[in-house]
Amino acid sequence: MNIDLIRRSPFFVVAGEAAMARLLRPSFAQQLPRGAVMFEQDEQADFLHLVLAGSVGLVARDESGAETVVEIFGAGELFLVPPVVLQLPYLASATALTDVRVLMIPAEAFRAGMAEDPALARATVELLARHWRLMVDQVVDLKLRPAERRVARFLSRRVSEEAGAGSAELPEPRTAIAARLGMTPETLSRTLKGMEGDGLLRSAGKRIDVPDRDRLLRNQKK
Amino acid sequence: MNIDLIRRSPFFVVAGEAAMARLLRPSFAQQLPRGAVMFEQDEQADFLHLVLAGSVGLVARDESGAETVVEIFGAGELFLVPPVVLQLPYLASATALTDVRVLMIPAEAFRAGMAEDPALARATVELLARHWRLMVDQVVDLKLRPAERRVARFLSRRVSEEAGAGSAELPEPRTAIAARLGMTPETLSRTLKGMEGDGLLRSAGKRIDVPDRDRLLRNQKK
DNA sequence: CAGCCGTCTTGATTCAAATCAAGTCGCGGT
DNA sequence: ACCGCGACTTGATTTGAATCAAGACGGCTG
Known part of the structure; x- marks a missing residue:
């Protein structure tokens, strides 16, 4: 299947096969039609999401109800690490912008893996660092x-x-x-x-x- | 001195005393007057910075030479993890917005520490996750x-x-x-x-x- | 293949914030 | 104290993008 896509992602290249196997075991794929809401802002973060196919939009809603798309994630991208590691609620919702296939990785498995596998921790640090840079770039763009x-x-x-x-x-x-x-x-x-x-x-x-x-x-x- | 400020920061609370000692040993403090440029965009990232007193501005310059402040860091905040862990050049410069005291932590010491001390890696993941959220928040603000x-x-x-x-x-x-x-x-x-x-x-x-x-x-x- | 609904485009107008342009304030220096 | 200069404010005007308001397109469905 798309296992090769996963294996070749920058994240799993650093995390290594062992971490990958460990994370994949308790995970499952989900197929969603365009427009489906994957989770809502303020919900508890029970899963990490890895996009297998299609595009997912991170949608934030402000107090007045207005919405915007913070980021668009495409195939091979892993997102939502922050709420999972901080054990805080999602600060945005996610919707399927096209038909999508998403791998759902249980938050608990990820946290456990990170505690025990330094390579996974390392990959996570790099992923977050890259994501931070993307957001900085977007801020510069907007300003x-x-x-x-x-x-x-x-x-x-x-x-x-x-x-x-x-x-x-x-x-x-x-x-x-x-x-x-x-x-x-x-x-x-x-x-x-x-x-x-x-x-x-x-x-x-x-x-x-x-x-x-x-x-x-x-x-x-x- | 400000060692208590450091110890109580969310980062070092998670990283623990050992990591803290290890990072502090090769580090040194620097005093800079308001307006001083700490480093320039595109330079090699040799140090992590921990603000001891004052405010530091992360300043990004676009291709046309226009500048903006991406983030302002205050006392107790550790920043610049992304370029250090990714071993990529800074994507913004930093200037002292007030007179500041900054602790300079050698990038190499940090990378080595992260590889050997899981608590430090864990603290770094949490720090980056928080910083990512701050940037998301700013993007939502702007949009x-x-x-x-x-x-x-x-x-x-x-x-x-x-x-x-x-x-x-x-x-x-x-x-x-x-x-x-x-x-x-x-x-x-x-x-x-x-x-x-x-x-x-x-x-x-x-x-x-x-x-x-x-x-x-x-x-x-x- | 006609009809319909949602998505995207096109047009007219308004508006929030930028720009341009003087001031005025306040502070460090002599 | 007074000067001088950078930092901030105030005012007038412009402008980029939003908003409001119809249309056109395209892709399903019956």
């Missing part, structure tokens, strides 16, 4: 870069490279992508249109073709 | 909350509580606080003025008195 540049950066990180050119799959709803980027769907739509007008990309439904990735990143007016 | 609410939340987290009322010290420059909150100094200044007009706080130079913390948090029009 410093205008909508268009955020879109360009997001897209370029999704392009499957082929000598500068390539295309990005955006299977998740525009609303979710817009929220992840800190803008409204309207703004995202207009921005994409503008870039298309500038010849920076060509929109083809769920796929977006990028003729020149560097130009996409550079070519920001002003 | 969902208007300037005024961000200011209110920031202030209320700084109030030294005394039965609902209290006061917050803001020794760092307004510019840095504004940048941390993702707004310009002008907007911060106006927001503060507006809140003062509503009787939510009283500004007294570097200190700000908050008669009713809950009201500050709640009383956001709309």
Whole structure:
């Protein structure tokens, strides 16, 4: 199955086969349709989630009920370590942005494994460090870069490279992508249109073709 | 001296005395005047920093040279674990926002300690998990909350509580606080003025008195 | 293949916050 | 004390993105 995807993830490369086997044993996969809510904000964190296929959105709700997407996790990504290790409730909910398969790893197994296997602890530290950096990057994005540049950066990180050119799959709803980027769907739509007008990309439904990735990143007016 | 501050920090409570002694041995304190740059973005991460006194700002610069403050660390806080454990360059610089005393912990000592002492690894995981949550919180703030609410939340987290009322010290420059909150100094200044007009706080130079913390948090029009 | 519903786009308008531009304050130095 | 300078405030204006409001598209379903 996707066992190879798991094995090759940066996390399990560091954690090692033993830790992997140990975590996988009590775990189970779950299939969820687009739109399904995997867990709610403020719930007890009983599972770690490893995305096997599809995209999952971490959705935070503020006191007034407004929602936003904090991060989008794709295949091979392990998330939710913080609530599990701190034994605190989730501070965001998660929804399936596409049909997904997710491996559910019991929190208890993870905590026990971390206490006994230094390689697993080490992998966890590295994972958290990377995730922290991603969030810092997002904060910088939101504070410093205008909508268009955020879109360009997001897209370029999704392009499957082929000598500068390539295309990005955006299977998740525009609303979710817009929220992840800190803008409204309207703004995202207009921005994409503008870039298309500038010849920076060509929109083809769920796929977006990028003729020149560097130009996409550079070519920001002003 | 400040050894008690260190010992009582959430990090060293979990890491334990042994790890603490081990880390402190090769470390040294440094005194820096306000405005001093502690290290630059993209430099090699040779030290972990533990703030002994004062405030340090994590400052990120984008490609166009614009700067922002990603986070402000105060006394007792340990930061920069990510670059140290990943052995990657700093992705932000740090400047002293006030006169500061910082304990410099050699990266090598930390990495070695983590490999050998599970309690230290555990403490590191928890620290990173907390820091990740802080960044998530900031992202939600930036995406969902208007300037005024961000200011209110920031202030209320700084109030030294005394039965609902209290006061917050803001020794760092307004510019840095504004940048941390993702707004310009002008907007911060106006927001503060507006809140003062509503009787939510009283500004007294570097200190700000908050008669009713809950009201500050709640009383956001709309 | 017609009809429908949800998703996305397009357009007009508003608004929060940035920018530009002077002041004013307050503090360290002589 | 007075000066000078950086830090902060205040004011006027602009602007990027949000909001409000229809449409168009596309993909299912019957």
